Amino acid sequence: MKRFLLSLLSVLAFGCSQNESSTQESKEEVPKPNILFIMSDDHAMKAISAYSKELIRTPNIDRIAQEGALMRNAFVTNSICAPSRAAILTGKYSHLNGLRDNRDEFDGSQMIFPKLLKTAGYQTYLIGKWHLKSKPQGFDFWKILIDQGEYYNPRLVSENDTTVVNGYTTDVITDEGLSVLQSRDKSKPFVMLLQHKAPHRNWQPNIKHFRLFEEDLPIPATLYDDYKGRQALAEQDQQITNMWLSNDLKLTPDYYEEETGTGGAVGPSDPESSYAAMLNRMTEEQRVPWDAYYDSVGLAFKSANLSGKELWNWKYQRYIKDYLKCIVSVDENVGRVLDYLEAEGLAENTIVVYTSDQGFYLGEHGMYDKRFMYEESFRTPMLIKYPKGIRSGTSIEELVMNIDFAPTFLDYAGVEIPKEMQGLSMRPLFEARGERPEWRESVYYHYYEYPHGWHKVKRHYGIRNYRYKLIHFYHDVDTWELYDLQQDPQEMNNLIDDPKYGDVVEELKAKLIEKQIELNEQPEIIDLTRGEEFIGGDRL
Structure with a gap:
């Protein structure tokens, strides 16, 4: 009887303590979410069917929006590869994180969100494109491409060695990422940065996708922009008309009399040699179908004898089709990772992001590339799912930025957001019911x-x-x-x-x-x- 009364008092005391416990203590009982940050390179919003169905279907990337949130007004602080990556890692603008353009080297000693998550008990991983010149810091394991990396048979650098892995790089990066996740310590949460090269220039598709997009694609309404009243736009050199027939459009000198491109202010002094060097990286198994396909393209080009606006249109079609084929591979591999999370029972408690380091011009204003503050490159795709915290099918109209990733991840992980971060946690936007929270207006x-x-x-x-x-x-x-x-x-x-x-x-x-x-x-x-x-x- 005495033992029963003691037990009863214990239960009552426990119940009282539970009722009086703080919200913070309750939150501590919830497992920290895993974070999978998938980033491609130069992926325009228009080339994701969750945003637009004009050019392509991306069913696996779309799954993230269907099961979570689609950010309709997401922007970058500086539309160029390395500065954008530095802004994402630090939550700070270029003038404060020290990386203003691609010539700069990232100061890895500064605060970045993976370091803070690692201190909070996360396993931290980086796989794929890094492009910041300095050695990665704050990661338990990293394996990265050298500089921009290659589309076929990439060289991968880790803490201990450099290896060449045969295969198509988008597949290889995903293979490496899944291998790391399979061997992780399952008692701890993880954050993985899975960062693709594609669809960066020079847009080399996977062999199995050569025959996609056989029909001509719609021409952007502003392809023939005359740049009236916009001096800086008129003086740029990233027009589709200036693309190289060789390095960009995959023709060998057998099929043209003279290289027509400039390709930018600087670059390979001999684009034909640069293209030949790329081809020489391929295995025979890869090279045979590559040559067969692009020789057929070259023969058709030579017989057409194009010039003027017809040549301009041909360059656009060749560019956009190869670009989209690269995205098909990205989408397939996003699907592989999402399927893995579901099969392993990880999907429910994993924040999954799909984004790009910036947007890209797909013929708008007659251009490719990025850099300008015009919408096509200033905007970036941003899709986020987290079943425990984001309702499926959410559409967010607020002005969000790439510097918002770091504080958002820290917020969900229960880690204090450093005051030096200039971004905002997007969590209030996801959790809003009815009236929207106070947010930036510009x-x-x-x-x-x-x-x-x-x-x-x-x-x-x-x-x-x-x-x-x-x-x-x-x-x-x-x-x-x-x-x-x-x-x-x-x-x-x-x-x-x-x-x-x-x-x-x-x-x-x-x-x-x-x-x-x-x-x-x-x-x-x-x-x-x-x-x-x-x-x-x-x-x-």
Whole structure:
């Protein structure tokens, strides 16, 4: 009887303590979510069918949105590969994380979200494209491509060695990632950065996908843009008309009399030799079907004897088809990973992200590549699922950014978000019921890679809200551009000198200065009158 009473008192005491426990203590009982961050390179939103069905079907990437959230207004801070990756890791803009363009080396000693998660008990993994020059830090295991990497038979570098793995790189990266997940310590949560090379230039498809997209694809409405009223756009060198017949479009000199491309401000001094070197990396098993397919393309090109706008259109079709074929492989491999999570019982408690390091031009304004603050490259795809925290089929309209990933992951993992992070946790957007939470009303952008590097895109910075965009191009120019995205979503009409928009320009310039102060990019550093940049007193 005495033992029964003691037991009863224990149960009652336990019940009271449970009722009085804090919300924080309850949260500690919930397992920390795994995090799988899948990032491709140069994947335009338009080339994901969850956003647009005009060009391609991507059923596996779409699964992430169907089972979670589709971010409809996601942006980058600086639309170029290495700076975007640094912004994602640090949650900070380029001027604070120190990586402003592809020439810079990432300072790996600084705070990045994988380090914080590792300290909190996570296993941390990095597989695939790194592209930050310095050695990865904060990862329990990493295996990365050298620089941009290769599409076939990639060289993979780890802490201990460098190996060449035969196969198609998108498949190889996924194989490596799944192998690591299978051998992980299953008693701990994990965060994996699974980062693909595709669909980066020069868009080499998997052999099995050569015969996809046989029919011509629709031509963008702005393919023949004349750049009227937009000086910086008129002076760039990333037009489809300037693509190399060899390195970009996969023809050998047997099929043309003269190389027609420029391919950017810098690059291989001999694009034909560069293309030949790529071919020589292939095994015979890979090379035979490659030659058979692209020889047929070359024969058709030679017999057509194209010039002028017909050549322009042919280059567009060749480019866009190879680009999309690379995405088909990415989508297949996203499906492999999602299937693995489900088969292992991990899907319910894993945050899965699909994104790109930035957007890309698919013929809009006659261009390929990225860099500009125009919508096609400023925007980035962002799809996120987490069954325990995000309702399926969620659509988010708020202005989110790539610097928001780090604080979001930390928030869900129960790790304090450092004050130095400039991004915001997106968790309140996912958990909102009815009235939306307070959120940013505008986003800021700054691109630095000029006159060095590729494509002659002028330095510029700007601000965008839900309707308007203001851009300032500077360095060896001093021009402003204003777009009414509601009336002109394709950004063809620069309204900067339209008196009807004078008040809008004045208001946006004031907001621009406020945003620079907020982000610790002091307005006195940017001379808005002369368009010159000063850092530490030195003019660049």
